[in-house]
Amino acid sequence: MPQQPSVSRPYPRTISAAGTHELVIKKSRFLCTLERAATEDEARAAIEAVRKRHWDANHNCSAYRVGPEGRFQRTSDDGEPAGTAGVPMLAVLTKRDLTDTVAIVTRWFGGVLLGAGRLIRAYGQAVSQAVDAVGIVERRPVALVAVDVDYSDAGRLENALRTTDFQLGPVRHGAQATYEVHLNDEDVPAFERWLAETTNGRCQARVEGYVEVEVPVASSGEE
Numbered sequence: 001m002p003q004q005p006s007v008s009r010p011y012p013r014t015i016s017a018a019g020t021h022e023l024v025i026k027k028s029r030f031l032c033t034l035e036r037a038a039t040e041d042e043a044r045a046a047i048e049a050v051r052k053r054h055w056d057a058n059h060n061c062s063a064y065r066v067g068p069e070g071r072f073q074r075t076s077d078d079g080e081p082a083g084t085a086g087v088p089m090l091a092v093l094t095k096r097d098l099t100d101t102v103a104i105v106t107r108w109f110g111g112v113l114l115g116a117g118r119l120i121r122a123y124g125q126a127v128s129q130a131v132d133a134v135g136i137v138e139r140r141p142v143a144l145v146a147v148d149v150d151y152s153d154a155g156r157l158e159n160a161l162r163t164t165d166f167q168l169g170p171v172r173h174g175a176q177a178t179y180e181v182h183l184n185d186e187d188v189p190a191f192e193r194w195l196a197e198t199t200n201g202r203c204q205a206r207v208e209g210y211v212e213v214e215v216p217v218a219s220s221g222e223e
Contacts (some may be wrong), residue, residue, distance in 0.1 A: 011138040012068070014100045016216060021130035025122045027110025032130035035102045037064060040072050043102045047076075050104040058109040061085035061123060062102065063093060070099040080107075080123075084116050088124035096131055103127045137214035143188055144169070144211045145181045147195060149203050154179075160198050166191055167213070181205070182213055 015034050022031045033050050037043035043064040051060045063075045063086050070093070075086025089103050105126045114122065149157050154177040161168050161179065166187075169180035183191055192205050 010097065011140050011215075012099055013097050013136055013138050013217065015098065015131065016135035016137045016214070019130065019134035021126070021133045023122075023126055023129060024110075025118070026112040026114055028112065028114065028122070029106075029108040029110065030122055030126040031106040031108075032126040033104045033106065034127075034130050034134055035104075036100055037066050037102045038100055040064075040066055040074070042066075043074075046102045047104055050106065054106045056108075057106045059085065059107040060104055061089065061107070062104045063087075063089035063127075064102040065090070065093050065099050066101075067099065070094065070097075080119060081116055084119035085123045088120045089127045092124050092127040092131065096136065098131070098136065103130070136217050138217050139212050140215055141210045142167075142182045142213050143185055144208045145183050145188060145191065145205045146208050147179045147181065147203050147205050148176045149179065149199070151177055153199070153202070157199065157203065164194070166194075169211075182211060 014036060018033075018035045020031060020033050022029060024030070031054070035046040037046055043066055047060070047062045047064075050062075054060060059078045059080055061076055061078045061080060064073065066072045073090060075090045077083070077085040085105065089105060093101055093103060105123050147157070157179065158168075158171075161181070167182040169182050172178040172180070181191065188205070188207065195203055195205055
């Protein structure tokens, strides 16, 4: 069996998808936009896109963490008092242990001054609520198990697979149909037994390597 790649714990986490969330505090609108980014260039491009889209806003503040363990980080207060926007935004991403994530909070001033303390809470809250809204996933390596089956039996096997909790991946087509199943290492023996019983021993499973899958995780709640 191919050796499972070494992974630091906890597993890398990121947002489940891009999204937005808005809140209003003392007539000021705070719109948080979350995007995925694999590199700093992608993060900067995401920030610039939001700045262009919301050119009429008073501020487009930002924070990002990208790379292994969020190695590359940067914040911008974009005209807000120093330390009142980008830093609390980054603090949320860090506390949630998110990487490859960009947060941009767009503010339209409502005419009421908030003060440094309220600004810090507002920007942090905007990001926290946005993360809760889109959700978090962990990236975990799982075994890629392949099963070759004659086309005459492929439909029955696929139907049987879909009634189980085994995660069915892509189907490859060649001389035979090849079904990919994604499994944790400890579940491989159980799958092999199920496969032998279901196909009367006509099909066998082989581990071809490992792939990364995204698994939803529970929210940690408000910061």
